[in-house]
Amino acid sequence: MSNTKQARESRATTKAGLAGVLDSFFRISERGSTIPQEIRGGLVTFFAMSYILILNPIILSGPDASGGFLGGGESANIPAIAAGTALIAGIMTILMGVVANFPLALAAGLGINAMVAYGITTMPNMTWADAMGLVVLEGVIILVLVLTGFREAVFKAVPAQLKVAISVGIGLFIAFIGLVDAGIVRQSIPVVQFGIGGSLRGWPAVVFVVGLFLIIVLMVRKVRGAMLIGIAVATALAIAVERIYHVGPKGVDGTNPGGWGLAVPSLNGSPVQVPDLSTLGQFSLLGSFEKIGVVAVVLTVFTLMLADFFDTMGTMVAIGAEGNLLDKDGNPPRTRQILVVDSLAAAAGGMGGVSSNTSYIESASGVGDGARTGLASVVTGVLFLLSMFIAPVVEMVPYEAATPALVIVGYLMMTQVVEIDWKKLEIAIPAFLTIILMPFTYSITVGIGAGFVTYVVIRIAQGAVKKIHPLMWLISFIFLIYFTLGPIRDLLNV
Secondary structure, eight states: OOHHHHHHHHHHHHHHHHHHHHHHHHTTGGGTOOHHHHHHHHHHHHHHHTTHHHHHHHHTOSOOTTSOOTTSSSSOOHHHHHHHHHHHHHHHHHHIIIIIOOOOOEEEOTTHHHHIIIIITTSTTOOHHHHHHHHHHHHHHHHHHHHHTTHHHHHHHSOHHHHHHHHHHHHHHHHHHHHHHTTSEEEOSSSEEETBTTBOOSHHHHHHHHHHHHHHHHHHTTOTTHHHHHHHHHHHHHHHHHHHHOOOBOOTTSOSTTSBSSOOSOOOSOSOOOOOOTTTTOOOSSHHHHHHOHHHHHHHHHHHHHHHHHHHHHHHHHHHHHTTOOOTTSOOTTHHHHHHHHHHHHHHHHHTTSOOEEEOTTHHHHHHTTOOSHHHHHHHHHHHHHHGGGHHHHHTOOHHHHHHHHHHHHHHHHGGGGGSOTTOHHHHHHHHHHHHHHHHHTOHHHHHHHHHHHHHHHHHHTTOGGGSOHHHHHHHHHHHHHHTHHHHHHHHTO
16 A cells, blocks of 8 residues: 555545544534534624624723723723633633533623623723722622522522513614714714714715615625625725725814724724733722722622623523423523523623623524534634734724624614513503613613512502512612612712
8 A cells, every 4th residue: 555545545444533523522523513614604603793803892991090001001902801801711612612512602792881881880980900900700690500500590580571661672772873873873962863964964874874785685694794894895995985084083173073083994004913811800999988988889790780681691592492402391402501601601701801701692694604512613713812912903994894884783682572462551661661771771780670669669559569589679769779879978978
């Protein structure tokens, strides 16, 4: 036998051996899948959710209450946030694949990152490090709840339709943020206005509109990765517009109102560079207690936990149903492992300085394309790690090119509103207040608190006190304290 033939046979044996190991470890054949099918599913999932590499840095780009920026520096450190986002998403998604063997990918949670950026960091004296410390605490608490089995009690404490209202409210809040950041909705007298003087003006507005309708058309045509394609095309258009017309940035003092909102879409230097990981470790575990007090910390951590924990429960069941992976009781395989990894991801996101990481419903796109095992998650995770090296490309994406995706995400979250029974006042009114007060007060916490308190009041008025879960009593009482902290401090001269 020639050396060439021996080499070919050796490679074939090795390949077959590797395929056998992967098939056995991930139970690929057992679940009716193949290795190529898993790889393809992992690719599809990555492209369906990779928009987070652009949106997360934009959402986390603002200053905290002390004027500091995430990742350090005198302005938004977009490349560092993008690299950190990719790193944590990559590691935790691979961990989900290896430990839980489930086709579920994780990354920084939309809604949770908005809560951190527009709610927590704006509290008096709070810094990004303090906010990320609360995210770590939230992740640790969820992990304890999972390991002790207490998650069922927490899950039952909040009425199911109020959980839906929280998700819908966050969706409206995200959409509103997208419209404001893009300059489509602007502060005015008495409150807000459409565009500039009631009209859309300037090339950045054109870029936003093109990006928005392109995503809509692609979604209607059922094109996978519609949001990423929309962002990419809108960014290319923005680059061309800037090169031709030299639009320039929008001035913080109100000058050039038709300019770009965040970044001027032009690339300086190489599109590839060594990742800037300066967000890693930027968290203070207990710093927030001194800044905002124990009550506010408890409420904030609980709010983060609600947004994170319940979404994960629904997501893993939805993905399992899509892949026909649920048991007779409607539970996915290795439920405990899935929840443990997701809880670790929440804490890891805080430690990485990029907000809580959570399971993504976009994983359904990969499952719809054939993914059935954790190998698909490993593929998605590896792609996230590779994307760390193109952070400079993310820096050149302006608000106007990225925020159409926020509006679409808001729509997707809004679709759950049909699950609320609007004829039952004890649910409908608290749900309504939860939904509208998030965007109207620019606070997710206020929306949740108003909904909880109203629910308890209505139940008392109905004489249905026994239907109020004990934890709802406690939570509502804490929210009452939260809403009246100002007068309480005045009374106590604090």
